Amino acid sequence: MSTGHFVSFDGTRIAIHTEGEGRPVVLLHGLFSSAQMNWIKFGHADRLAASGFRAIMPDFRVHGESEAPHDPAAYPAGVLVRDVAALAEHLELGEGVFDLVGFSLGARTAIHAVAHGVLTPRRLAICGMGVSGLGEWQRRADFFKRVIDEFDTIRPGDPAYLARTFLKSQGVDPVAARLLLDAMDDFDLARLANITMPTAVICGDEDQDNGSAEDLAALLPDAHYVEVPGTHMSSVTKPELGEAIADFLAA
Template identity: 80%
Template sequence: MTSEIQHLGSFDGTSLAIHIEGEGRPVILLHGLFSSATMNWIKWGHGAALAAAGMRAIMPDLRVHGQSAAPHDPAAYPRGVLVRDAAAVADHFGLAPGEYDLVGFSLGARTAIHATAHGILEPRRLAICGMGVAGLDGWQRRADHFKRVIDEFDTIKPGDPAYTARTFLKSQGVDRIAARLLLDAMGDFDLAMLANITMPAAVICGADDHDNGSAPDLAARLPDARYIEVPGNHMNSVTKPEFGKAIVDFLAT
């Protein structure tokens, strides 16, 4: 089993770190907000599970996350910047339409949906994790929550609904200036565009994960999707072996 880290300059030259495990059919995995490839995919063995199943897990740290750059220049955050980063990863590895799979968790799921609905990425199969309808067309409300976490970071105390997010952001060492800029680079999604996502899809979500709205509703709105329930909530479902198994089983077919 191979494991390595590569670095590439994205569409604007911003340095992105890419973690790779295994060999075989490529799978791009996009992590969640204020997380990283290590926290979502590597630490809990999901990348290794894909590798053991004969796939090549390509796991970028999105800009502002993990080992990737976190520029403070507002020009580094045009609308749709993360979709363009994901496309740069696919281009770097020469991945042709239909020859790779795409997985996203939370923010990564939003990014994957935007990319596939607009035809920027064309994976063979799509796994959407930790995402529901409200996380797509109600993104601005969720972004405002995280902006408050950043803006009031030093005054948020235990008992505040924002305290959990503050604690996680602090634990990951996120650059708050860059994170604030990134939040403003994202917009709501037109749910009518879900009709454009015609490849087989799985909506994988924790049984107690309601952070982004209804995952079963999202699956029902996609042309060719199934809903797969795994244990956990939005913070811990990704730590469960059932989460990785659901991804592997879906992509192995």
């Protein structure tokens, strides 16, 4: 495992964690999580490396070991897609020579990037994402804005308490997080037709946080649904997620 940084399109320093050798696979983590939490801690990067892949795991801005600027100018529309595009350019990952995996926010970012022609991976794995997580993002964003705005007053029993606890555990910068939430918008589901590479939609059997993953798979031109154990929070802790990703990319 190695960790370095690169400078994105606007000068923000983005951390990159890398493990293994072989065909590159870019893994994008979830909202207010990190590469460490989603891909490294529970062994998914190890599994990919053992399967002959080079796991490339950036921390999104505001997350993990990447910078969290407070300047609103650092959060233009589509900022995370632009960061991932800058990463691909930095690593010279051209069309069809890498695979792309995303969980939750990472899945949204991957879908936006591919559907708008910014990235063209060989294969795409979408994890922890359903139809409403794309087309109704503002509802989800409003939930997290409330968590940030009412952070010190949220108590056990409140539906937002678990999210508040997770943000606290990850040391998320609330000012930067609020700015980032405003930089993301809903996705036009009609653009799913542009995602033509083989795709796996992988989701926990108890995960409905972003709507139906099965329905999302049905809307994609060349996709199939893979069910793994767990909720939205717990599925990333289970080996079945990494196994499903590695099996799909190795096919």
